[in-house]
Amino acid sequence: MGKSDKAALLQGTLDMLILKALQSGSLHGYQITRWLERTSRSALIVEEGSLYPALHRMERKGWVTSEWGKSESNRRAKYYQLTQLGRAQLAVEHEAWNSLSNAIGLIMKFARLR
Amino acid sequence: MTELLQTIRQYIRTPAAQLDQLASDRIQQEIAFHVGERTLDLMSDGMPPDEARLAALKRFGDVDQVVQQCRQETQGGLALLHRIHLAVTALLAVSVAGLFAFFLIDRQSHRSVATLPAAITSLIDNDWSGDVAGDVQDSHGNPIAGATVIVSVKAWPDESFNMRSYRTTTGQQGRFTLSGVTPQRDYYEVNVVALMDGWEMQSQYVTQTTGGQRAPLRFTLEPATRCLVHFKDESGRPLSGVQVRLKDRIASSGEEHFLYPGGARHVTLVSDDAGRISAPWFKTGDRVALGCRYRQEDWQTVTCSITAPTINVCLTDGAFVVSKE
Numbered sequence: 001m002g003k004s005d006k007a008a009l010l011q012g013t014l015d016m017l018i019l020k021a022l023q024s025g026s027l028h029g030y031q032i033t034r035w036l037e038r039t040s041r042s043a044l045i046v047e048e049g050s051l052y053p054a055l056h057r058m059e060r061k062g063w064v065t066s067e068w069g070k071s072e073s074n075r076r077a078k079y080y081q082l083t084q085l086g087r088a089q090l091a092v093e094h095e096a097w098n099s100l101s102n103a104i105g106l107i108m109k110f111a112r113l114r
Numbered sequence: 115m116t117e118l119l120q121t122i123r124q125y126i127r128t129p130a131a132q133l134d135q136l137a138s139d140r141i142q143q144e145i146a147f148h149v150g151e152r153t154l155d156l157m158s159d160g161m162p163p164d165e166a167r168l169a170a171l172k173r174f175g176d177v178d179q180v181v182q183q184c185r186q187e188t189q190g191g192l193a194l195l196h197r198i199h200l201a202v203t204a205l206l207a208v209s210v211a212g213l214f215a216f217f218l219i220d221r222q223s224h225r226s227v228a229t230l231p232a233a234i235t236s237l238i239d240n241d242w243s244g245d246v247a248g249d250v251q252d253s254h255g256n257p258i259a260g261a262t263v264i265v266s267v268k269a270w271p272d273e274s275f276n277m278r279s280y281r282t283t284t285g286q287q288g289r290f291t292l293s294g295v296t297p298q299r300d301y302y303e304v305n306v307v308a309l310m311d312g313w314e315m316q317s318q319y320v321t322q323t324t325g326g327q328r329a330p331l332r333f334t335l336e337p338a339t340r341c342l343v344h345f346k347d348e349s350g351r352p353l354s355g356v357q358v359r360l361k362d363r364i365a366s367s368g369e370e371h372f373l374y375p376g377g378a379r380h381v382t383l384v385s386d387d388a389g390r391i392s393a394p395w396f397k398t399g400d401r402v403a404l405g406c407r408y409r410q411e412d413w414q415t416v417t418c419s420i421t422a423p424t425i426n427v428c429l430t431d432g433a434f435v436v437s438k439e
Binding site: 028029030033047048049050052053056057059060071073075076077078 | 140141143144145147148150151152154173174175176177179180183184186187188
């Protein structure tokens with residue numbers, strides 16, 4: 001898939017995707033980027049520059065916590081971990097996303113019938 | 115001065131600046147790690163290191179802007195709150211200083227409003243360290259111990275009049291001293307009375323035109339004549355409880371002796387059940403003035419000559435009258 005074919009993330013979905021990435025365990029920022037690329041089979045473009053402000057905002061809100069540790073390459077890296085609050089938030093955002101995608105699906109289906 | 119201002123500026127900025135710096139350093143470390151990891155991945159795909167580094171940076175975007183965004187997200191409104199806190203603290207400090215200054219000025223203005231009269235100020239400002247001292251002896255030069263000495267000091271500070279009286283007794287050597295009772299810088303007058311039962315009452319009136327210390331006084335007393343004052347009412351019944359105070363004595367030689375008790379504790383005698391008091395301070399031929407009061411009536415001056423061992427005083431229509439008998 002060429003770069004031009006990749007979808008930019010919908011506004012407001014980045015937080016949900018980050019929370020989802022962290023659901024399986026603590027990750028550093030680059031691992032989150034890689035997880036999103038790999039899981040979406042490189043279909044989604046995560047703007048790396050917008051990942052970190054989002055992580056810091058979520059940390060301030062208490063959705064994630066962070067601690068410095070050693071990476072696989074033995075370098076200092078900052079690992080993020082989901083909190084209880086973050087899990088609840090993920091559930092809320094997941095629910096909202098399902099409603100939205102269902103609604104969009106219905107619209108697209110109705111448009112096709114006409 | 116500039117250095118001081120700079121120090122103050124640094125002090126004010128320090129907590130916010132430190133927070134900012136710490137956040138920036140950590141975010142930059144985090145981004146450096148991210149770009150480094152991406153560079154390694156690209157290199158493992160066969161890209162030359164320099165090219166991989168540039169590509170990683172390009173993909174990440176504007177590092178400075180991201181750092182700035184992260185810093186704002188991390189701190190939220192903390193820096194602003196810190197500055198508001200500092201401003202409120204400064205405002206409080208200024209308010210406290212203002213209140214302190216206000217009360218100080220207010221207090222000073224009250225002091226100026228409550229300025230004492232010049233006479234009192236002059237009285238207070240003077241150096242009242244002068245002493246009145248002397249001794250009391252008999253005509254043979256023997257000291258008389260236990261004599262009552264009443265000192266009245268008159269002064270005229272700033273055209274006003276002030277008199278204070280003091281009372282003491284003579285010691286074994288017949289000496290007396292009253293310290294800190296006369297002014298050192300102003301004109302003053304002193305009346306000193308020596309009073310001892312069985313001895314004639316004497317006073318000395320001295321003036322001191324230049325202020326300061328004066329020479330000790332000497333009293334040489336002659337034995338007094340035994341004298342009783344007998345108070346009666348109109349019916350001839352004895353009057354007990356009459357209060358009597360010595361005022362002055364004029365000796366047969368014409369010498370005058372006055373007692374100005376002022377605020378000092380007065381020598382007061384009270385007539386007994388027989389209406390009698392002993393007044394052992396006079397000599398035959400003296401003319402004396404006594405202050406007399408029955409119960410709580412006004413004080414009256416009773417003047418009489420010492421011509422007999424007993425002086426009869428009759429209270430008639432509320433007035434004390436010396437009987438001729």
